[in-house]
Amino acid sequence: MEIDLFSTFHSEAEKKGVMFYYSGAFSQSVITTISDILKNRFDGHDFQSFNSRKVFSSFIEMVQNAMHYSPEAPEAGGEKIGAIAVGKSESGAFLLCANLIDKNYVERISKKLEAVNNMTIEEVKAAYKIQLRNENHHEEDDISKGAGLGLLTMARDSKSKIEYRFENVVGYEDRYAEIHLKTQF
Amino acid sequence: MDLYLAATNDSPEVDFKFSKHSLSMKGEAFPEDASKFYYPIVVALDQYLKSTDKQEINFDFNLTYFNSASTKMLFTIFQLLNQSASTHNRVIVNWHFDEEDDTIKEFGQEVAEDFPMLELFLIETSQA
Numbered sequence: 001m002e003i004d005l006f007s008t009f010h011s012e013a014e015k016k017g018v019m020f021y022y023s024g025a026f027s028q029s030v031i032t033t034i035s036d037i038l039k040n041r042f043d044g045h046d047f048q049s050f051n052s053r054k055v056f057s058s059f060i061e062m063v064q065n066a067m068h069y070s071p072e073a074p075e076a077g078g079e080k081i082g083a084i085a086v087g088k089s090e091s092g093a094f095l096l097c098a099n100l101i102d103k104n105y106v107e108r109i110s111k112k113l114e115a116v117n118n119m120t121i122e123e124v125k126a127a128y129k130i131q132l133r134n135e136n137h138h139e140e141d142d143i144s145k146g147a148g149l150g151l152l153t154m155a156r157d158s159k160s161k162i163e164y165r166f167e168n169v170v171g172y173e174d175r176y177a178e179i180h181l182k183t184q185f
Numbered sequence: 186m187d188l189y190l191a192a193t194n195d196s197p198e199v200d201f202k203f204s205k206h207s208l209s210m211k212g213e214a215f216p217e218d219a220s221k222f223y224y225p226i227v228v229a230l231d232q233y234l235k236s237t238d239k240q241e242i243n244f245d246f247n248l249t250y251f252n253s254a255s256t257k258m259l260f261t262i263f264q265l266l267n268q269s270a271s272t273h274n275r276v277i278v279n280w281h282f283d284e285e286d287d288t289i290k291e292f293g294q295e296v297a298e299d300f301p302m303l304e305l306f307l308i309e310t311s312q313a
Contacts, residue, residue: 028217032194035215053250053286060215060252067217129295132260149253156288 016087017094023083026067026099031060038086050092050185054157058095058183059086061150066099073100074172092159093185098167101179106166108143109179116151117161128152158183188229196222197248203233209245219254227261234269242266242274247281248289256292267300278305 001009013021019041022034038059042052066082073081082099101109119127128149131137137148154162163182169175192198197212208230216222244266251259263278270276280293290307297305 028195031215035194051285053288056250057252057288064215064217064252064254132257132295133299149256153253 017089018085018087020086021084024081025079026063026070026082027080028067031063031067034059034063034084041086049088052093054185055086055093055095058154058157058185059084059097061153062095062097062181062183065150066097069105070100071102071176074176089184091184094182095185096180096182098178098180100169100176103173103175103177105143106177106179110164110166112151113162113164116155119155121156124152124155128156154181154183158185160184186229188226190226199226201226201229201233203229203237206237206240206242207245208242209247211245211247213250214248214255214259215250215252216255219252219258223255223258223261227258227265230262230265234265234274237269238273240274242269242276244276244278245281246278246293249283249286250289260296263296263300263303267302270300270302270304276303278303279308280305281308281310284309284311 020034020037022030024030035056038052038056042055063082063084067080070080070082072078080099082097084098085094085096087094116124116127131148131152134140134148137144141148151162160183165180167178167180169178187203188199188201190196190199192212195213196216197210197214200209200211202208214222248259266276266278278296280296282289282293290309293305293307297303297307
């Protein structure tokens with residue numbers, strides 16, 4: 001990157017309230033390191049305007065989801081890769097996450113996100129309660145590797161709907177897509 | 186046999202002093218593989234409960250954060266304790282939560298509702 005482009009990148013990020021940005025491998029050690037950084041950033045400032053616990057919770061769910069479901073990046077030596085941004089907005093805070101997914105899952109993930117986004121917060125909490133008590137989750141859904149609570153947790157923690165988009169991955173259009181998620185606090 | 190797991194960057198301290206009927210979990214829980222982390226805990230607890238009768242078991246629950254996969258496993262732990270409380274033992278749960286943490290408070294209320302044989306006390310702590 002040219003130094004003048006870096007200046008633009010830096011000042012644009014600042015204007016948009018970005019407090020933290022990471023792009024690279026997603027692993028458990030990266031998660032714990034970023035967790036520490038986020039906690040320090042949240043502690044060191046006056047963040048009365050939003051609930052930092054919810055940002056943290058959403059961050060963990062997003063990145064662990066990405067770790068569990070992302071295919072290994074084709075040109076990254078078998079690593080799971082992605083990007084994360086955390087920032088302040090006029091009304092509070094936002095969290096953005098990008099990661100690779102299998103193209104075959106675009107429809108499945110869209111449906112799940114749409115279903116969650118069509119719920120009121122009360123419906124999200126009710127669905128969460130039901131899913132917490134569901135002992136047949138793995139029989140009902142053999143793709144899911146977790147408890148089926150991740151998206152519901154993100155929806156519960158976010159004060160806006162979960163925004164999402166899919167981007168093409170240049171050179172791998174048929175196999176992969178990149179999913180971008182945004183939640184607000 | 187007692188079970189002790191020291192806290193790590195992503196998992197809590199687990200101090201199950203079965204010999205004293207005193208259980209405690211403290212810290213944050215977002216292990217990479219929740220099943221792998223909780224499996225030995227659930228197995229040890231299950232064995233202990235099966236061989237324990239007419240005791241007062243105290244559980245200090247002091248987690249400040251747990252991810253969704255941990256939530257599911259914790260629910261299983263309380264299920265086991267509730268079964269024991271309805272047949273063999275008295276189970277007292279001290280559920281510590283920060284005054285600003287509605288999520289953990291609400292989860293404590295749910296556990297209390299779902300598992301009525303537990304004597305669960307919500308204990309609010311304020312940030313120093």
